[in-house]
Amino acid sequence: MNEIKEISSLQNPLVKKILMLKEKSRERKKSGLFILEGQRELELALKGGYEVDTLLFHNALITKEAILQITSHLKYAVNLISVSKEVYQKIAYRETTEGLMAIINSKSHGLDELGLKGNPLILVAEAPEKPGNIGALLRTADAANLDAVIIANPKGDIYNPNIIRSSVGCIFTNQIATGSTSEVLNFLKSKNIDMYCAALTASGSYTNVNFKKAAAIVVGTEATGLTQEWLENSTQNIIIPMRGEIDSMNVSVSAAIVIFEALRQRGF
Template sequence: MITSSQNTLIKNIVKLRKARARKQQDLVIVDGLREIKVAFDYGFEFVELLHCPDLSSEEWKQAPITPTPVSLEVFKKAAYADNPNGWLALIKPRYRQLEDLKLKANPLVLVLEAVEKPGNLGAMLRTAYAANIDAVIINNLQTDFYNPNVIKASSGHVFSDQVAIADEAETLAWLKKNKIKVHATNITAATPYTDVNWSEGAAIIMGTEATGLSDFWIKAADKNIIIPMQAGIDSLNVSVSAAIIVFEAKRQRDSSNGANIKKK
């Protein structure tokens, strides 16, 4: 058991809280057994696995490597989370490209441009997974893709095989190649999102809260869409806006497929 915060591994994990150190060492820090298991399910390579028995008595029999036991005091020093649950892993990052994505007929795709806040990126990835979105494409990312807050907010689904990084031009060409219509969110001269036929192949393009989408996507769109709001409010948090549109698309698709929607 590691009982000293001066242990070489622990000191290095503390350094990995910085994005620069993670990039230099080509490592990702994953805090929490739920997120660690998601990374494992998606086939990521594990480098280190730490377990604090004082915080978690839960065993992980399918662990890809033998967990290293760590004392409570040392684990709290190493963990990124304010309230760690007793598991921490170091894994190798993996970045997917457009050609890695697998699509079914009439796919629904979420494109995120210039996302700045890790929490927003993670929340939208979590929404995409919850709504069974076929793929997420990230353009011009303004934060660390594997920031621990992205991992936590996404419930680990940043590790999904269906999340890719590409520039705007590549993404547009790929969408056209796959006959996917482009729907760009825009606060002016736009169609209400509920008036869109989401049952066909469609992409939802989301921009930043501060400036919205770039001119590239506004001009490239087959249709600009808007969430109608009360006068005096012109925008919502981007993750909230994404969730509203994504679940309207899911509702329409479930209805058109004859799915049984559980009523509460």
């Protein structure tokens, strides 16, 4: 049985480390660790093959027995730490929470590590900046059971706590890779995957595209769209016809519309 330690001081070095991991991308990359909160998120991370370094819990919100049950099937030792109310309030994101936080070992997300089979359908997002949008894209990808999500020219690391929170754990249920635009383009070409790029110019309606072959649906930022490099290499630019005054929607909404049209065509 894992020994359970206790922390009650806000000055404890581990408390300071957790705050650094929450706030600093550089610290997450340097240590290879990140923070998650919540039992559902932890269960999804474990199901996705992530390894837990430390579990912290506040026993007024979750019992020691529940923590031991969560860790009972793991084949490696986990640091278990009971924290005081003051410490938990300091390190937690949410006021309404299950009393559980974890320090998790991150994974690498190289393009060559993607396991693509058969006739893949992929979402590519170029340089997404807002954690809420990234989280929503990951939720859409999970709902559609896409083969992979690729982030081209990432502006930060995917283990930003706001991305984990807004994705409701779907960061752990998707195959995710990152790379520069050039690297992603070369990867897709090497796999003979067609690229359908959301763009306002030289575009045809997304409903007129045949998504039945291996395909990547490529979206850019709401502010600037896709870079010229994507538009020059696109199999076909696509657009969602608008009936109102504006010419674009939230990127996650647009992606969802196109993704589920692709699934419709594929008979899902």
